[in-house]
Amino acid sequence: MTSAPSVTYPVGRCRFYAWVLMVLAVSGAAVLGVWMAGVEPRRVWPGWLGAVAWLLWLAFAAWSWWRSPVGQLRWDVAAPTQKDAKPGAWLWRSASSPEGTPLQRVESMIDLQNHVLLCLHSADALTRWVWVERVRDPVRWRDLRRALVAHT
16 A cells, blocks of 8 residues: 545544553552551651652643643645655644644554554654544544554
């Protein structure tokens, strides 16, 4: 396959990513609880330090999920490209750039069939990490996956 059909796919806060963060938070709390249960009362300060570190991680995880990029990822097979490059171009549209930001490349980092972690590289050296999930637009999911594979 040399090219894939043009496709626009919605990107937003991913429920799968939220679920992974929740599992990690509960696991971390359980490990911290088991560890603190075995600590003698005189030496409880490392446990409190661990609890503070866990709370900081929890705040960062919630912040990172809440600040997940929201927009549309567009693959345009008819877009002009550089000489000797594969046909087509990626574009990122969001509220801050409704006309779209051209992307140099889109890398699939983790592919779980129904959820894909993508790394979006733009020309201004800004890198965005986004989770795309099938549930957002099941009809166009295969077209998006074809575009990801064809342009690799």
